[in-house]
Amino acid sequence: MIMRILLSAFLCLFLLTACGGGGSSTSNNDNTQQEDNSGDGSGNGSGDSGSGDSGSGGTDNGGSENGGTNEVQPSQPNILVIISDDQGKDASAEYPNYTSDAPNTPNLSQLASQGIIFENAWASPACAPTRAALLTGLYAVNNGVPGVPGNLDENLATVASMLKSHSVSQDYQTGFFGKWHLSGGGNDMSRVNRMGFDHVAAMAGNVGDYYNWQLYTNGVETTSTQYNTSHLVDLTLNWLTTLDNSKPWLTWLAFAAPHSPFHLPPNDLHDRDLSGTSTDIDTNKRAYYLAAIEAMDKEIGRLLAGLSQAELDNTVIIYIGDNGSPKAVMDTTFFRKPQSKGTLYEGGVAVPMFISGVDVTRQGTRENALINSTDIYATVADLAGIPDSVSNSTTSDSFSFYELLSDSNAANRQILYTEINNDGVHGSAIRNSQYKLIVMQDGSEEFFDLISEPQELTNLLNESSFASSSAYNTYLSLKNQLAVIKKEQANTATDITDAIFTKRMAGCAEYVNTYTSNVQDVRNSTNYNGDLNITVSNGKCIFNTNAIPNHDFNDGSQSFPNQVSEQNDTFEVTTQPAFAGSTTALTLNYDNAILLNGVKVDLLAAGCFGIGNGKIGCNDVNQPWRYDPMFAANGFNVDSHHAHTQPDGTYHYHGTPNAFYEQDKVVVSPVVGFAADGFPIYGPYFDDNGTVRKATSSYQLKAGNRPSGSGEPGGTYDGAFRDDWQYVNGAGDLDECNGMTINGQYGYYITDTFPYILACFKGTVDESFNKRN
Structure with missing residues (x-):
């Protein structure tokens, strides 16, 4: 009852803050100015948003008049997942320590204050890998999307198809709205329907013009000249009014905002004094970037105000950014520009995330638990009532944080992992509650203490005393876990037949891997396969070996007195x-x-x-x-x-x-x-x-x-x-x-x-x- 009273008060706030100005916030053709797409990533648009008479429906299609608080709702919660594009913690009012120039987002701030703000949420530093992880619950090494654009395998289960596959959740009505970016750079948007979504109104990738863009409705392409952020909310509200109120829904709303091109949103969606000229946009990119976030915030408010009271009372809302802020608009109050989107530093992978609504009994809370973008998958399964045994075994990459919604002492994941292979950046990152390791494809490494120095300025590996420090074992453990994720998931091994070694790193954990060889007993013309697996656990490197070398053998002047045979040996070596x-x-x-x-x-x-x-x-x-x-x-x-x-x-x-x-x-x-x-x-x-x-x-x-x-x-x-x-x-x-x-x-x-x-x-x-x- 307390929860419902709070949500009722919350709705009243939305009605006051989100529905002002009258009618829909969608723009029409008469009030738009085409963007300048001259290659600098900017564009502009000006004018009022229009009165909503362009066929999009506006608030008239919201559900607030479609049944009052006595409306019968399903026993399972509705689930609304909202994804912002290119919004880092330095562009989120919910993380004041990261910015001195926050957007004005009263609706998002109200949502966050009535739920849990996650301090340590990680995504990929690029959008397509994060979207694939959110949808599948799999790391990039498993879902096949390490970069942009992504080409997501249709055979992989998504959140939507997962709900459909279990009897307890098969009644969920599923809708996808907004940016997809997982068709390999192509426009085959019918695959979104085939991957479990009943209704799709989406963009294939980035929009080149927020006022002129391609919309794919269940695979059918049309051109929209309405402001993208507003139209996505219209489309979402329109779909919600068509649903069976006795069944729950999953709405996946992936905004293009605030991703470039930087532009002037409709004037009634922000309060900034901006001219919208291409020169002004180019000079003041962050102001326009923040204006796009503020416009998104107002439209999110309109979306929630468009739900009936009963519907809102039965909805859980998850908000998450897909990666950090772009370098051109990053606030350097906390992060440095080289740590922006596209990098494995915190500025690229640490994202805003909060959750509120039904089932979230912890309110006004900031949570330090580690959360990975993959975890949305298993958490949705738990919200939908799929038994723990099912959701926990769905994927080892996804860890449900459902218990955290009501219990601050609930178990949570011990590490975060992410990777990227995009725009010349190829590497992986892993962290625990304090330390973070970045390993690039070229073998370079960085190791940071995120508690003592969250800005990631000092690479501890360069400290002369590091090998004897208390952090060294953590470094080795994280490196081992990183290798395990990549090795076990990718199922790869290194062939060292006749290899000449080159590494001089003194720590045994530097050699964690699986090694194979194909060699011959020369005297007996018999072939053997070497097999060595090196792991790290509890401060020791563990060598599991069959004792077959990586080179041919028994080539002396006399034959061995005994035939070589495979062994099953285990040796342990201290890491310190x-x-x-x-x-x-x-x-x-x-x-x-x-x-x-x-x-x-x-x-x-x-x-x-x-x-x-x-x-x-x-x-x-x-x-x-x-x-x-x-x-x-x-x-x-x-x-x-x-x-x-x-x-x-x-x-x-x-x-x-x-x-x-x-x-x-x-x-x-x-x-x-x-x-x-x-x-x-x-x-x-x-x-x-x-x-x-x-x-x-x-x-x-x-x-x-x-x-x-x-x-x-x-x-x-x-x-x-x-x-x-x-x-x-x-x-x-x-x-x-x-x-x-x-x-x-x-x-x-x-x-x-x-x-x-x-x-x-x-x-x-x-x-x-x-x-x-």
């Missing part, structure tokens, strides 16, 4: 490695590292002198005189990649894994894998103050001869045994574990001589490398 109190020695109980092709390093898996023939496993790590499989005369049958198989068929490296980096060019080497303690493993070349050269080990052969007593091998220290080497501090570039710190980043380096990859661990070894697990 740190030095332990002391170094940890290599042990037979733990593998040493996992490389970026999914193959492990196991340096100690070799025989010892005096144990059998010296070629079988020597399982006591304290047993002296362990053979080095890299020493050719030992005959351990390694291939050209210094690897071979264990008895269970696991392929593993013993020495320099030379397939990952340039062998014939003197260039800085990439990261090739990660040690069990999380520190990166680099190839041999590094930049030594401007000179690129190989890192040198600080291990040297001992001088003289080995002991030759009982159980001792005798002979000269020549490298046949690991015990032939000793660490000599300062003898080379690297420390006792075969690592060094460059530019603040510690890592292990591949060397041509012992210990080849690493000799001990500087950090804490993860238990996933324990062979006994």
